[in-house]
Amino acid sequence: xxxxxxxxxxxxxxxxxxxxIECRSLDFQATTMFWYRQFPKQSLMLMAxxxxxxxxxxxxxxxxxxxxxxxxxxxxxxxTVTSAHPEDSSFYICSAxxxxxxxxxHFGNGTRLTVT
Amino acid sequence: xxEVEQDPGPFNVPExxxxxxxxxxxxxxSQSFFWYRQDCRKEPKLLMSVYSSGNEDGRFxxxxxxxxxxxxxxxxxxxxxxxxxxxxVVNPGYSSASKIIFGSGTRLSIRP
Numbered sequence: 001x002x003x004x005x006x007x008x009x010x011x012x013x014x015x016x017x018x019x020x021i022e023c024r025s026l027d028f029q030a031t032t033m034f035w036y037r038q039f040p041k042q043s044l045m046l047m048a049x050x051x052x053x054x055x056x057x058x059x060x061x062x063x064x065x066x067x068x069x070x071x072x073x074x075x076x077x078x079x080t081v082t083s084a085h086p087e088d089s090s091f092y093i094c095s096a097x098x099x100x101x102x103x104x105x106h107f108g109n110g111t112r113l114t115v116t
Numbered sequence: 117x118x119e120v121e122q123d124p125g126p127f128n129v130p131e132x133x134x135x136x137x138x139x140x141x142x143x144x145x146s147q148s149f150f151w152y153r154q155d156c157r158k159e160p161k162l163l164m165s166v167y168s169s170g171n172e173d174g175r176f177x178x179x180x181x182x183x184x185x186x187x188x189x190x191x192x193x194x195x196x197x198x199x200x201x202x203x204x205v206v207n208p209g210y211s212s213a214s215k216i217i218f219g220s221g222t223r224l225s226i227r228p
Contacts, residue, residue, distance in 0.1 A: 107159040
């Protein structure tokens with residue numbers, strides 16, 4: 001159980017375009033989802049916490065107008081990278097937890113974004 | 117001081133060796149603890165939860181010492197497939213919205 005699906009797995013786009021990444025919890029409801037970014041050979045970095053039915057909470061240094069998060073249902077959160085630039089090229093991973101303080105995070109399979 | 121600190125690695129050990137990773141956390145009120153493994157260019161995957169009494173899953177043993185705020189992972193009879201980055205993960209809070217904190221990871225490389 002506790003499967004998180006992320007789509008697409010990889011995307012290549014031109015500079016200036018926007019890219020939408022979807023994250024779905026397949027067999028559980030997630031009022032909260034988390035979006036991470038990871039550059040090569042670096043640690044996971046939490047970008048934002050996505051809250052169903054309300055605004056996302058962004059970490060310091062993450063531009064909310066550039067990384068738009070929408071969490072319209074209990075099973076779907078989307079991250080849109082707006083006006084992407086080459087420096088946005090990275091591995092984006094979403095995650096969610098089943099309710100309960102001892103439950104671990106379950107990750108989507110990640111989206112590798114390359115902006116040319 | 118980082119909230120979660122791990123051995124920096126990399127660890128390079130021969131197949132069949134026993135290897136141990138350590139992790140310390142700063143928030144004494146932290147609620148739950150996990151070890152994840154992450155393969156190159158992949159998402160992290162849960163390896164095991166860590167319980168106060170210590171727990172074992174095959175060749176893997178995890179221990180928690182709340183007094184010392186210390187977590188460990190022991191891998192016995194290491195296999196080539198154990199090569200990965202191991203992430204120490206701490207949940208500081210009570211709700212499922214609590215931001216889980218990741219260590220920076222320890223790279224393990226098993227050589228034939």
